[in-house]
Amino acid sequence: MSENSNRIRSTGTLQTIDGKKYRGYLEADEEGATFYSRKTAQPLADWRYNRMHRVDNIRRGGTSTQMTVILKDDNRYIIELDHGLKLHTYIMDHWADKPVIPRTRGEELHRLAELRGEKIQVPKKHLITRRHPNRSIAGDIGIYLLLALVGVMMIFPLVFLVGSSLKPLDELFRFPPPVWPQHPTMDNFSDLFVTMGQSWVPFSRYLVNTVFITLVGTFGHLVIASMAAFVLAKYDFPGGKAFFAVVTTCLMFSGYVTGIPNYLIMSNLGMIDTYWALILPAFAAPIGLFLMKQFMEGLPTALIEAATIDGAGMFRIFWSIVMPNVKPAWLTMIIFSVQSLWNTSAATVIYSEAKKTLVYALQQIQAGGIARTGQVAAANVIIVAVPILIFVFSQSRILETMASSGIKD
């Protein structure tokens, strides 16, 4: 490599095919890339771009990037870089003979045969282009049909719910009942707020209560559980592993099963009939800690080591280095926390009508009988829409977190 060329580098980890890991840095220029060991500054792996077969399996988390480099001699390296995105783009830009992505099964077979150094007698062109080998057309069609069918079954009750909430009274009691109204109306929604607005506790009051509980509970959970997840994931201290094992077991116990002793504990703490009875347990929800800890384990330890050497305190590291890097996990914690708080009925720990939640109100309207069907549906739509919308807008981030959700036994 000539010294004056445009070199670009990043620190990171190299993992060889036999699973050994080395810390060091990757340097790339126009012709090739080299990975140097941190301790000895010796090159551990280097390749010219014309020896490169493929760059695969690129994953990004925070600022770090993981990619697998596959060489033509079938050597492969998994490289995890702290600031790898730039380097990855650089390699991709200067890598001249990128393989054309195979479009047919024939081409794929030829490419693989070429890798093994053989020649095969398969026509390169097939009629159907496909994404993967090992996939039959009949199977693909079957899967699409099945997914479409089951998808309709899954979505039908929700469509029916929205339809019911928009139905005027005469259509609610028509035979046969239509799934979607012919003359949609917002009457049911306005009834909720106007008619019930005159009742002793207006509907909006339930809404405000629920929003308050959800916001405070979720925010506290995010901060408290993240702090715990941070030390559990990144520091080795006595008791840490055991504590996490207990939390994992507690994933299984729902609020109902612990409901009775919880009631007794809360009445001893004087929290019955206050919002705290709902908010404080939500702070300690095991699922949030579990997911956050699993996700934080994927953060490069070098980030924290570097900051420690620079003299940053643990709280600084947590707040200004770790937290900004785990934003996808925030969203996941938020959605699980919102889902459970938003759907809480809280009938057992809260007695005053003015402090009750949306789901409780829904149950009350429902108890009003068949004449309230439209309003029940309207209230239900309001309750259902919030978690679903949050999920729709944060899906990709949430899936990124769930990728590290597994329990390693």
Add this chain to the structure above:
Amino acid sequence: MQQTQSFASRWATMRREKMIHGLAQAKRNKVCYLFLAPYAILFFTFFILPIATSIIYSFTYYNILEPPRFIGLQNYINLILQDEVFLTAIKNTFVIAVITGPVGYILSFLFAWFINELPKWLRAVAVVIFYAPSIAGAAFTVFSIIFRGDAYGWFNSILMEFGIIEAPRLWLTDPNYMMTILIIVILWMSMGTGFLSFVAGFQGIDRSMYESGYVDGVRNRWQELYHITLPSMKPMLLFGAVMSITSAFNVCDVPRALCGYPSTDYAARTVVTHLFDYGFSRFEMGYASAIATLLFLVMILCKKAISALLGRVGT
């Protein structure tokens, strides 16, 4: 004798050294405990303490008004030998857990796998559609309209339209149908957190593994699933199993909202609704705690069994 003593003393020294080492490490990591403390305190108060008190109260008679009185195993004996409703509850919970647990789990996995075969934009849509029912919480109450007992119920009207039934059926109040409807509704909601974990797990698998599998003679998607996908997804599979156990054993809201509380002839009673009944309606806390304790035990055993089973997958 000499030998054993030296072993014992060596063991004691080892213990002591280990403890000293542990203490030193704990001191060095003081700040770690500070970080953990807020969560740990809350977690202890609202999760560990309740479980512990549950176990203790399960050996007592306790009705909140009087102090708890120790009665040994009487609660458990009453539960199993005298409480017929509890036996119905166990039967129902067992049926629900056996059907919706494994079926829901397998369906979650299969659909996550199928969805993974879709192009990216379609995948995003499909994930929302399949995941929406479980995240939507109270949305299942719409089934009380769909399965309503009169002719305005959607299901009744469809069946009558096609001439399958003559008169409307009481889907939610007739003990003959209740369990079937419950199982359908619970299955509808079973694509939950585990499903999401599977979808993410499929996307995280190293694609070059499929390629080398192809070179090694994997010839169709089922072989690919068994030899490559399943082994690399073991952690997600265990997580999904834990989530399935949780939802299968903790069925409570659905029967209460759809079939009434209490339901006709207790036909839709589950262990958790039974617990709820004794805990919050009759205030027999000791008895309710015994139910809870049994439930804890069964769930923990289930998880142990499943992790042992999963240990063999794909080998």
